[in-house]
Every structure is written in structure tokens, then in C-alpha cells.
Amino acid sequence: MKEKKLKYTLISVASIAAFLSVWYLVTDVFHIFPSSTFPSPVKVAQAFIRKLTVKTPDGGTLATHLAASLKVALYGYLLGIGIGVPLGILMGWFRKVDLIVKPIFDLVRPIPPVGWIPLMILWLGIGMRAKATVIFVSAVTPSIINAYTGIKQTNSVHIWVARTFGAKSLETLIKVGIPSALPMIFAGLKVSLGASWMALVAAEMLASTEGLGYMIQMNRMVGKADNIMVGMITIGLVGAMLTWILEKLENKLVKGGRTK
Amino acid sequence: MRKKIRFQNTKAETAVYFCASLTGLLLIWYLAVRYTNLNKVMPSPFEVFAFVGSSFVKNIGSRILPFHILASLKRVFVGYFLACIIGIPLGIIMGCSRTGKAVIKPIFELLRPIPGLAWIPLAILWFGIGESSKYFIICVSAIVSIILNSYSGASQVDPILTGAAKMLGARPIQIFFYITLPSSVPQIFAGLQVGLSSSWMAVIAAEMIRASEGAGWIITTGMESGNTVQILSGMISIGLVGLLLASLLRLMERGLCAWNIQGK
Amino acid sequence: MSKVEVNHLTKSFGKLKVLDDISFQVEDGDFLCIVGPTGCGKTTFLNSLVKLYDVDCGEILINGEAVDLNKHSIAYIMQEYSTMSWLTVRENVQFGMKIRKFSKKKIKEKTQEVLRMVGMEKFADYYPGQLSASMLQRVSIARAFAVEPDLLLMDEPYGQLDLELRFKLEDELIRIWQETKTTIIFITHNIEEAVYMSRRIMVLTNKPTKVKEDFENPLPLPRNVTEESFVEMRNRVTNLIKWW
Numbered sequence: 001m002k003e004k005k006l007k008y009t010l011i012s013v014a015s016i017a018a019f020l021s022v023w024y025l026v027t028d029v030f031h032i033f034p035s036s037t038f039p040s041p042v043k044v045a046q047a048f049i050r051k052l053t054v055k056t057p058d059g060g061t062l063a064t065h066l067a068a069s070l071k072v073a074l075y076g077y078l079l080g081i082g083i084g085v086p087l088g089i090l091m092g093w094f095r096k097v098d099l100i101v102k103p104i105f106d107l108v109r110p111i112p113p114v115g116w117i118p119l120m121i122l123w124l125g126i127g128m129r130a131k132a133t134v135i136f137v138s139a140v141t142p143s144i145i146n147a148y149t150g151i152k153q154t155n156s157v158h159i160w161v162a163r164t165f166g167a168k169s170l171e172t173l174i175k176v177g178i179p180s181a182l183p184m185i186f187a188g189l190k191v192s193l194g195a196s197w198m199a200l201v202a203a204e205m206l207a208s209t210e211g212l213g214y215m216i217q218m219n220r221m222v223g224k225a226d227n228i229m230v231g232m233i234t235i236g237l238v239g240a241m242l243t244w245i246l247e248k249l250e251n252k253l254v255k256g257g258r259t260k
Numbered sequence: 261m262r263k264k265i266r267f268q269n270t271k272a273e274t275a276v277y278f279c280a281s282l283t284g285l286l287l288i289w290y291l292a293v294r295y296t297n298l299n300k301v302m303p304s305p306f307e308v309f310a311f312v313g314s315s316f317v318k319n320i321g322s323r324i325l326p327f328h329i330l331a332s333l334k335r336v337f338v339g340y341f342l343a344c345i346i347g348i349p350l351g352i353i354m355g356c357s358r359t360g361k362a363v364i365k366p367i368f369e370l371l372r373p374i375p376g377l378a379w380i381p382l383a384i385l386w387f388g389i390g391e392s393s394k395y396f397i398i399c400v401s402a403i404v405s406i407i408l409n410s411y412s413g414a415s416q417v418d419p420i421l422t423g424a425a426k427m428l429g430a431r432p433i434q435i436f437f438y439i440t441l442p443s444s445v446p447q448i449f450a451g452l453q454v455g456l457s458s459s460w461m462a463v464i465a466a467e468m469i470r471a472s473e474g475a476g477w478i479i480t481t482g483m484e485s486g487n488t489v490q491i492l493s494g495m496i497s498i499g500l501v502g503l504l505l506a507s508l509l510r511l512m513e514r515g516l517c518a519w520n521i522q523g524k
Numbered sequence: 525m526s527k528v529e530v531n532h533l534t535k536s537f538g539k540l541k542v543l544d545d546i547s548f549q550v551e552d553g554d555f556l557c558i559v560g561p562t563g564c565g566k567t568t569f570l571n572s573l574v575k576l577y578d579v580d581c582g583e584i585l586i587n588g589e590a591v592d593l594n595k596h597s598i599a600y601i602m603q604e605y606s607t608m609s610w611l612t613v614r615e616n617v618q619f620g621m622k623i624r625k626f627s628k629k630k631i632k633e634k635t636q637e638v639l640r641m642v643g644m645e646k647f648a649d650y651y652p653g654q655l656s657a658s659m660l661q662r663v664s665i666a667r668a669f670a671v672e673p674d675l676l677l678m679d680e681p682y683g684q685l686d687l688e689l690r691f692k693l694e695d696e697l698i699r700i701w702q703e704t705k706t707t708i709i710f711i712t713h714n715i716e717e718a719v720y721m722s723r724r725i726m727v728l729t730n731k732p733t734k735v736k737e738d739f740e741n742p743l744p745l746p747r748n749v750t751e752e753s754f755v756e757m758r759n760r761v762t763n764l765i766k767w768w
Contacts, residue, residue: 011362019367037385099274103281110499110506112461114377115476117468118483118491123301157606164574164600165620165671166593175623179610198375202465205380213378217469220381228381236373243373254610 039226044233047226058218058227060210062234068210069200070238076132077196080139081189087140088147088188089181093173105144113138113199121207131203131211138199139192146188150181186250193246197239212238303489312493320478320490329501332463332474335391336505339398340459347403347455348448351410356440361411368407376401376458377465384470394466401462402455409451413444449513456509460502475501527552527707528573528675533582535565535572542568544732545582550724553705555698557718559765560728560736566711567603570677574600586675597624599673601681607652607660607667614639614648616663620671638666641696643689658685665693669700676708682717694721698745715765719758720747727764737764 020041026032027040039047051062058065091098091105116137120130154177162172178185204213216231286305293304315325323331353360354368379400380393387393417440425435467476475498482490528550535543542565550556558566571577573584575591586596599620607616614635621631639645642662652660661684668676682690698721701708712718718725719741727736743753 008358008362011359012366015363016366016370019370099277100281103278104285106278107282107285108499110502111495112457112464112498112502114461114465114468115479115495115498118479119488119495122483122486122488122491157602157604158608160574160576160602161600161606161608161619162623163576164593164598165623167623168594171623175619176608180608182610194375198377201375201377202468205377205465206468216378216381220385223385225382225385228385232374232378232382235375235378236371239375240373 036223037225039229043226044229047224048230048233051227051230057222057224058215060215062215062230065210065212065215065231066234066238068208069204069212069235072128072131072203072211073135073196073200075128076135076200077139077193079132080136080196081143081192083136084140084143084192085147085185085188088144088185089151089173089178091144092148092151092181093169093177109141113141113195114202117203117206126207126209130207131200134203134207135196135199138195142191142195143185143188146184146191147181150184150188151177153184154180182254186246186254189250190243190246193242194239197235197242201235301488303492307489308492308496311489312496315493321473321481323473325478325493325497328473328475328478329497332467332476333501335394335466335474336398336456336459336463338391339395339462340402340456342395342399343402343406343455343459344452346399347406347451348410351407351448351451352414352441352444354407354411355414355416355444356436372404376404376462380466380469389470393470394463397466398459398462401458405454405458406448406451409454410444410448413447413451414440416447417443446513446517449509449517453506453509453513456505457502460498460505464498526550527554527587528709529585529588531583531585533569533572533584534580535568535577536580541732543572543579544734546733546735547582548726548735548738550707550709553707555701555708555721555723556710556726557722557724557741558709558711558726558728559713559715559718559761560733561730561765562713564728564730565733566728567679570600570679570709570711573677574598597671597674598677599668599671599675600677601664601668601679603679603681603683605657605660605664607663609652612649612651613644613655613663616652617667617670620667624671626671634670634672638670641669642666642693658689661685662689662693672704673706676706678708678710680711680713683713690717695746697721702745715758715761716749719743719754719761720749725761727761 024040024042027038028042048062053061055061060068087101091101113134116134117130120133124130124133151173158176158180159172162176167175200211201213204211205217208214212231212235216228216235219225219227219231289302289305293302312325317324320328350364350368354364355361376397380397383393383396383400387396421439421443422435425439430438463474464476464479467474468480471477471480475494479491479494479498482488482494526549530546530548533543533546534541546569558569560566568577572579573591575593584591586592586598591598607613608619611619617635617638618631621634626634635648636645639648642665644659644662644666647655647659652663655663661681665681668678682693685693694717697708697710700706710718710721722741724739725741726738728734729736741757743757747754749755
């Protein structure tokens with residue numbers, strides 16, 4: 001059994017190696033594409049090292065752009081989940097809240113977060129507030145939906161147990177509803193994170209003077225594809241890291257050998 | 261939470277509250293614009309609806325509204341279609357073959373964290389500002405969830421089913437077509453749904469960055485000329501079309517997977 | 525005044541009449557076993573008692589007043605598995621006590637006591653997902669006993685357990701009943717179990733369910749299943765239930 005696992009791991013490694021080799025061959029060796037539009041992995045690595053310290057041509061080092069992006073993203077994300085999760089919980093548990101809020105939510109929800117960008121730019125101008133608002137909009141929706149679904153899926157048997165012991169509605173929500181909904185709530189947090197990160201990139205391409213999204217947009221205008229790729233890879237890496245952190249948190253907080 | 265049987269009431273109740281909420285929202289909007297300073301930045305609901313209505317005959321830019329929507333939709337369908345014909349087979353291969361998984365998954369996992377929208381600058385650099393770059397971006401945005409869901413659908417076929425088929429003497433290819441494929445369909449459709457909404461988002465974003473027509477173009481030019489009515493009209497249209505697309509797909513799913521309707 | 529008084533209880537689900545004009549009383553400290561054919565509404569009756577269902581007609585009184593879950597100390601062991609998957613065994617057992625606001629010291633003591641009683645003290649820090657079904661049932665039983673209820677309702681709680689454990693828990697239940705003088709309503713399919721434990725037996729009919737017969741079980745405790753008087757009582761109940 002171990003040999004099989006080794007075999008497949010080797011195939012995976014070979015696959016990645018092949019991918020990188022083909023990339024390198026196509027660009028630096030055979031020059032099928034001009035290196036200004038499609039740089040080789042080597043050039044990208046060089047650009048990465050360069051961007052750690054050099055500010056041109058987009059006005060900042062990799063680190064400053066990254067910091068700017070993270071700041072805005074976290075701001076909008078935390079605001080989004082801070083409002084979305086409690087709202088979803090209340091909507092799921094209290095029918096009155098559901099009946100009032102849900103129609104409004106269903107009306108606003110189909111508008112994609114990126115669609116809010118022009119309005120926000122017009123109202124709030126280019127900068128942090130507009131970006132944070134767009135990210136907030138994209139984070140709030142999955143949080144509400146998942147918290148709502150999680151609460152709605154509460155096992156009625158568990159609710160009955162609490163009731164027969166004499167617990168009232170609010171106590172049951174806190175002791176039964178929320179704990180049993182936590183896995184779904186965390187799933188929502190993960191989706192919100194992905195959505196926020198994506199909205200961030202869009203917002204920075206249109207409404208910003210700093211940040212990773214701005215960086216790749218700027219470099220396109222001056223035709224520096226290697227910097228674009230550095231930006232893209234950084235965006236991908238940081239996004240993956242944030243998700244990983246969230247998963248580690250989930251493992252710690254959401255205990256139990258759940259059967260579902 | 262008593263076990264009261266109250267179906268009639270709930271359906272009618274929800275409909276009533278929905279209409280009430282909608283009316284209430286429009287009313288607040290109208291009153292706010294009329295009686296506060298909001299009218300400096302926000303038009304009244306009537307202005308917006310009038311604009312939407314008139315844009316069916318009057319041009320926004322150089323074309324009427326339906327044309328813009330169709331332009332966006334055309335891009336979505338090309339990119340989405342590409343994502344389907346590439347993504348579904350890739351996902352299924354990953355799910356059915358351990359070798360396939362070992363080859364494809366690492367590359368997929370490398371590229372996956374990069375959000376579809378982050379490809380826009382590169383796509384424009386490679387394909388120019390024409391349609392191809394938009395098809396590319398839409399395809400990339402949609403393909404991730406399509407591959408992921410096709411993979412999970414194909415790899416999670418109930419082993420009891422395949423075991424039973426083997427016992428009855430089925431050959432691998434028969435198992436694939438008669439068991440694996442049909443039982444993966446619901447999960448694949450889940451991926452298609454997410455992929456479609458990703459596509460719709462991607463086309464709007466792509467059009468906002470570089471386009472000369474389309475729904476995303478409408479709201480961007482509205483912003484550039486300070487025309488809030490146009491922006492809001494655009495946003496509402498975008499939302500409605502998005503809803504329509506999702507409903508259409510759900511209808512298709514109902515037809516193909518009548519045995520597996522998951523309530524929402 | 526009786527502990528539990530049921531007057532003309534009628535309950536239907538749509539057109540299906542399940543409980544039909546059921547009336548009986550349970551005295552304080554009584555041990556009543558309800559036996560009857562499958563689907564005759566035994567669970568429906570218990571659910572109506574704890575106000576999970578609304579009744580069409582009739583009333584259920586505890587100590588002469590309407591059922592009030594805050595006031596009356598009731599514990600209900602359901603047929604369905606009801607352990608909470610996000611809590612450890614220990615936390616599950618403490619669930620009811622915390623809602624009833626027992627003191628910290630009391631909670632600690634009682635938890636130890638009931639866990640030992642059902643034989644689960646080794647698994648106190650496990651999660652339900654790691655345990656078998658019969659273990660989880662034991663946890664539910666422990667949780668119910670922990671709150672020292674006035675009225676204990678049990679819906680076929682021992683059905684999934686193996687014989688040895690079932691005998692042990694039956695004896696435990698009788699012991700606790702004698703010590704604490706809790707009023708117990710116990711539903712079971714198992715006639716031998718009913719005859720072994722109860723002081724009163726109530727036999728129900730098929731749907732629409734009525735009380736077929738309601739009588740005392742005067743056999744002295746502890747009971748011996750091989751004795752003639754036991755066998756006689758068992759046959760009596762069996763004959764009443766002959767629904768086939």
C-alpha cells in the first residue's frame with residue numbers, strides 16, 4: 001500500500017516538474033512567445049526578488065502592496081462576517097426576522113459584488129472606503145446564507161431535548177442551535193474569505209492606487225508581464241495561506257467527531 | 261417549534277411579507293430621496309425604472325439595453341461553454357483514475373488559488389482588448405468550481421453500487437456510463453451553478469476594465485459621467501439577468517436529476 | 525391529587541386518529557409500563573405530555589395543573605438518538621443539569637454518579653461520533669437521571685442494548701425508583717421487561733388507540749422471571765396484546 005502511495009506521489013512530482021519544464025522550454029528556450037508577454041519561470045523568479053526592494057514601475061515594493069491589500073481585505077472581511085453571521089443566525093432562528101429581512105436580502109443578493117464598484121466609487125471616491133465597502137458586500141452574503149442554513153438544519157430532536165429540560169428559545173439557540181451550526185458557519189467563513197479576496201482584486205484594479213490588484217493592473221499598462229505574474233502568484237499564495245489559517249482555526253474551535 | 265402543520269399559511273405568508281418588504285423598500289427609497297439630501301447622490305426609484313424602460317428603445321452609448329445584455333451573455337456563454345467542455349472531463353478523469361488525479365491535481369492546486377479576476381491583466385496582455393481575452397477570463401473563473409465538483413461527484417460514487425454492478429458482470433466501461441456518470445450528475449450541476457455565477461461576475465468585471473459595450477460597460481460609463489441613474493439601472497439589470505440564469509440552470513437540473521431534488 | 529392526570533386525550537394527524545379519548549391517572553411514585561402494538565401512539569402520547577405536540581381535545585395535568593416545563597421537573601428519554609454531537613459524553617450528561625441551574629458541586633457529583641451507573645465513566649471525554657449506538661443510548665439515560673426528575677418518561681430506552689446490560693439497567697432503574705420515589709412512565713414492546721419492572725401495566729389497543737386494560741402488578745420485588753406467578757402475569761399481558 002505504501003508503494004502505491006509512493007508511486008502516485010512520484011507521478012505528481014513528475015507532473016509539476018513537467019509543467020515547469022514545458023513552461024521554461026516554451027519561453028526561454030524556444031521563444032514561442034516574446035518574453036515581454038510570457039516570461040519564463042526563471043524571469044518570474046528574478047522579478048520576484050527584484051520586487052522585494054524595487055518600487056518601480058508601480059510605486060511600491062511587493063511588501064507595501066501586500067500590506068495595503070491585506071489591510072483593506074481584512075477590514076472588509078471582518079466587517080462582513082461580523083454582521084453576516086449574527087444576522088444569518090437571527091434570521092434562521094426567529095421567524096419574524098426571517099420574514100422581514102429575507103426578501104430584502106434576496107433582492108440585493110443577485111447583484112454581484114463587483115457590480116457595486118462603480119456606485120461606490122461615485123459615492124465614496126477612489127480609496128480605502130470604497131474598496132472596503134465592496135469587500136464587505138462580497139463577504140456578507142455567504143456568511144448570511146451559511147449561518148442561516150446551519151441554524152435551519154438544527155436537529156429538532158436536540159431542540160426537543162433542550163425544551164423538555166425547560167430551556168426557553170434564546171437559551172436553546174445558544175446551547176443547541178449555534179453549536180450545531182458551527183461547521184456550516186465556518187464553511188461560510190471560508191467562502192466569504194474567497195469571495196472577499198476576489199472582490200479585493202477587482203476593487204484594486206479599478207478603485208485604488210496601491211495594493212496587489214493595482215500592481216498587476218499597472219504593470220500591464222507598462223507591459224511588464226514578469227511583474228504581473230509575480231503579483232498573481234502572490235495573490236494566490238496569500239489567499240491560500242489565509243484559507244489555511246482559517247482551517248486551522250476551525251479544527252481548534254469546532255470540535256467533535258461529527259457524524260455529519 | 262411545535263409540529264404544527266401549516267403549509268398553506270407559510271406559502272401565502274412568505275409571499276405577503278415579500279411584497280410588503282419590496283413595497284416598503286421602494287417607499288423608503290422614494291421618501292428618502294424626496295425629503296432628504298440623498299437626492300444629491302441618489303435618484304428616485306421612478307427615475308431608475310423610467311431609465312430602464314426607455315433604454316429598451318433609446319440608446320445607451322451606441323446600442324439599446326437588450327443589446328448590451330446580449331453582448332455580455334454571449335461572452336458568458338462562450339467562456340462558460342469552454343469551461344464546461346474542458347472542466348467536466350478533467351474533473352471526471354481526476355475522480356475516476358488515480359493516475360489521472362496524480363497528474364492533474366498538483367497543477368490544478370497550484371493554479372487554483374489565483375482568483376479568476378487576477379488573470380485579467382495577463383489576459384489582456386496576451387489576447388489584446390478584444391473578445392478573446394474576455395472568453396479566457398470567464399473560462400478561468402468558471403472552470404475551478406466545475407473541475408472541483410465534477411471531481412468530487414465522480415470520486416464519491418457509492419462503492420456499494422459499483423460493487424453490485426461488478427458482481428453482475430459489468431465491464432469497467434459499462435460501470436462508468438451506467439453508474440459513475442449518472443450518479444455524478446447532481447454534483448456536477450452544483451459545480452455548473454457556481455461556475456455560471458462566477459462567469460456572470462467575471463464578465464461584468466472584465467467589461468468594467470476594458471470594453472465598449474455590455475452590462476459592465478454600462479455601469480462603468482455611468483460612473484465616469486456621474487450618471488447614477490445609469491449605474492443603478494445597470495446594477496438592477498445585472499442582478500435580474502443573474503437570477504434568470506440561475507433559475508434556467510435549476511430548471512435544467514430538475515429535468516435531468518428529477519430523482520435528486522435538494523430543496524433550497 | 526394524582527401526579528399525572530390524563531383526561532379524554534385525543535390526538536389526530538390530519539385524518540388519522542391516533543389517540544382516542546384516553547383517560548387515566550398515575551399516582552405519585554408509581555411505576556407505569558405502557559405496552560401496545562407498534563404505531564399505536566405511545567410515542568405520540570409522550571410527546572403530547574411534554575407539549576411537543578398540541579392535542580386536539582382533552583388535557584394532561586401534572587399535580588393538578590397544566591404541564592409547565594419550567595416548573596415541573598421532567599426528564600424524557602426519547603426513542604431517537606439524542607446525544608449532541610458537539611459535546612463530549614461528560615458535557616452531554618451535564619446538559620440538563622446546566623439548564624436546570626444545578627450548583628457546580630452538584631453537577632460534578634451527579635455526573636460521576638450517573639456515568640458510573642451506566643458504565644460510561646471511561647468514555648467521559650469521548651465525542652458521540654466515536655461511540656457506538658448503545659453507548660450513546662446509555663449517555664441519554666445518564667443525562668435524564670442526572671437531573672433527578674420528579675417525572676421520568678422513557679420511550680423504549682433499552683431496546684438497542686444487549687441482554688446483560690439491559691438486565692443491569694432494569695435493576696438499576698428499580699433501585700433508583702425505590703430510593704428516589706420518582707414517578708416513572710415507561711414504554712416498551714418487551715412484555716417480560718414490563719412485567720419485571722412495573723407496578724402498574726397499561727395495555728393499549730391498535731389505532732384509534734384506546735386503553736384496553738389498566739391494572740396493578742402486585743408481584744413483590746425483587747421479581748424472578750421463572751416463578752409461576754411471573755409467568756402467569758406475563759401470559760395475561762400477552763393475551764391482551766394479541767393483535768395478530
